[in-house]
Amino acid sequence: MAEPLLKRHKASNSSSEVSEDEEVQDVLPRASLCPQRLRGIGMKLVNRINDDYLAMLRDVHRNDFYWTAMEKLPVRGQRVLDLGAGTGLLSLMAAKLGASSVLAVEESADMAAVVKTSAEHNRLQHIIDVHAGHSALLSLAEKDKADVIVSETFGVLLLQEGCLKSFIHARENLAKPGASILPAGGAQHARLLASTALRSACSALDPEMLHVNTFRDAGQVRFSLPGGFSVNSLPDACWMSDNISVLEVDFASSRPSDIPSSRHFRVQILEDGIVDAVVTSWEVWADKDRTLLLSTAADSTKGQPWGFARDAHWGQGFQVRSCRGGAAARSARLDWNQASRGTGRCCSSPCRG
Ligand SMILES: C[S@@+](CC[C@H](N)C(=O)[O-])C[C@H]1O[C@@H](n2cnc3c(N)ncnc32)[C@H](O)[C@@H]1O
Known part of the structure; x- marks a missing residue:
C-alpha cells in the first residue's frame, strides 16, 4: 500500500x-x-x-479522548469534518465509529497523501474523502456540509497554531448551523514554578560568560523540546502557585475579539522561595459538561505510561522570570499578553506584588 x-x-x-x-x-x-x-x-x-506525528500517535490518552468523545456524541450516521487531519487518525476513528462520511482536510499535501493511503489501507476510502489544502480556502455545497467538526490542531500554546480562526471559518462555511464541535472549548493556563535546575539551565554563571546573561530571554514563552519542555524532567520542580486560567475559548462561538489582548492576575504565592518561571499548559473539554478532558499540565502526565509521548509532542511552555533573586512575595502579578492575531505567542511575567 x-x-x-x-x-x-x-x-x-x-x-x-x-x-x-x-x-x-x-x-x-x-x-x-x-x-x-x-x-x-x-x-x-x-x-x-x-x-511531529509519531509521539502524538503514541499518546493513547489523547486518542482515547477523541474516540470516547466521538462515540458519546455520537458520530454514527453523521457527516464529519476532520479539520487538520495530519496522519488521518481521527478520520479513521470517525469512520470506524460509523460516520456516514468523513472529509479529512489537511494543508500539507504530503500528509494528505498519507491520509489517503491510510484510508485505503483500512478499506475506508468509500467513507473518507481527503482534501489537500488549508481549510480556509475550501468551500462546500450545502448538502456536503458537516454535522460534526472534529479537530486536534493545538500547539504547545492552545491557540498557537491558528485553530480559533480555522474553527470560525469551518463552523461558518463548512458545517451546518448548530454543528457539534469537538472539542467544545478550552483554556490556556499559566502557573508559577521554582526550580534551581531550570534556573541554572537558563543562565550563564561562569564569570567569563556573564555577559551572555544580557541575552537571557525573559520576555517570551519558550519551548526547549521540539514540542514543549517537560516540567516532569526537572529534579526539583516546586509549584509556587495554583494554575491560573488566563483565557478561555468556546470553539462554537468565540471570536478573536472575545479574547483580551492583555490581562493581569494577582497570584497567591504558595511556598517560600524564588519563582523561576511561568509554565504554560492547556486543557480542552469534549463537551459543555467538561467531564472528558485533555490536558498538557505536567500533573496530568506525571507517571502515566503515555506521559512521555505527550510531553514529547506538546509538553509545556516556560518563560523565565524577569525579576532576579530574592524570596518571592506572598503574591505576584502575572501579566498575560495574547498576540494581536489571537494565534501567536503569549508572554507573561511574575513580579513582586
Ligand atoms: C497537531 S496535528 C494533528 C493531526 C491529527 N488531527 C491527529 O489528531 O492526529 C495538526 C495537523 O493539522 C494541520 N492543520 C492545522 N490547521 C489546518 C487547517 N486550518 N487546514 C488544514 N490543515 C490544518 C497541520 O498541517 C497538521 O498536520
Whole structure:
C-alpha cells in the first residue's frame, strides 16, 4: 500500500530536496543504515512524521479522548469534518465509529497523501474523502456540509497554531448551523514554578560568560523540546502557585475579539522561595459538561505510561522570570499578553506584588 506514496514523493521532490534524498540513497545505504522502506522517500516527510506525528500517535490518552468523545456524541450516521487531519487518525476513528462520511482536510499535501493511503489501507476510502489544502480556502455545497467538526490542531500554546480562526471559518462555511464541535472549548493556563535546575539551565554563571546573561530571554514563552519542555524532567520542580486560567475559548462561538489582548492576575504565592518561571499548559473539554478532558499540565502526565509521548509532542511552555533573586512575595502579578492575531505567542511575567 505504500507504493503510491513512494511514487508521489519521487515525482514531487524539488531540487533542494533531491540533494537530501541523494544523501539518504547514496550515503546511508552504503553504510547499511537506511532501511529499504525509506529509500526514495523525501527527508522532509520522514523528518516531519518523526518530529511531529509519531509521539502524538503514541499518546493513547489523547486518542482515547477523541474516540470516547466521538462515540458519546455520537458520530454514527453523521457527516464529519476532520479539520487538520495530519496522519488521518481521527478520520479513521470517525469512520470506524460509523460516520456516514468523513472529509479529512489537511494543508500539507504530503500528509494528505498519507491520509489517503491510510484510508485505503483500512478499506475506508468509500467513507473518507481527503482534501489537500488549508481549510480556509475550501468551500462546500450545502448538502456536503458537516454535522460534526472534529479537530486536534493545538500547539504547545492552545491557540498557537491558528485553530480559533480555522474553527470560525469551518463552523461558518463548512458545517451546518448548530454543528457539534469537538472539542467544545478550552483554556490556556499559566502557573508559577521554582526550580534551581531550570534556573541554572537558563543562565550563564561562569564569570567569563556573564555577559551572555544580557541575552537571557525573559520576555517570551519558550519551548526547549521540539514540542514543549517537560516540567516532569526537572529534579526539583516546586509549584509556587495554583494554575491560573488566563483565557478561555468556546470553539462554537468565540471570536478573536472575545479574547483580551492583555490581562493581569494577582497570584497567591504558595511556598517560600524564588519563582523561576511561568509554565504554560492547556486543557480542552469534549463537551459543555467538561467531564472528558485533555490536558498538557505536567500533573496530568506525571507517571502515566503515555506521559512521555505527550510531553514529547506538546509538553509545556516556560518563560523565565524577569525579576532576579530574592524570596518571592506572598503574591505576584502575572501579566498575560495574547498576540494581536489571537494565534501567536503569549508572554507573561511574575513580579513582586
Ligand atoms: C497537531 S496535528 C494533528 C493531526 C491529527 N488531527 C491527529 O489528531 O492526529 C495538526 C495537523 O493539522 C494541520 N492543520 C492545522 N490547521 C489546518 C487547517 N486550518 N487546514 C488544514 N490543515 C490544518 C497541520 O498541517 C497538521 O498536520
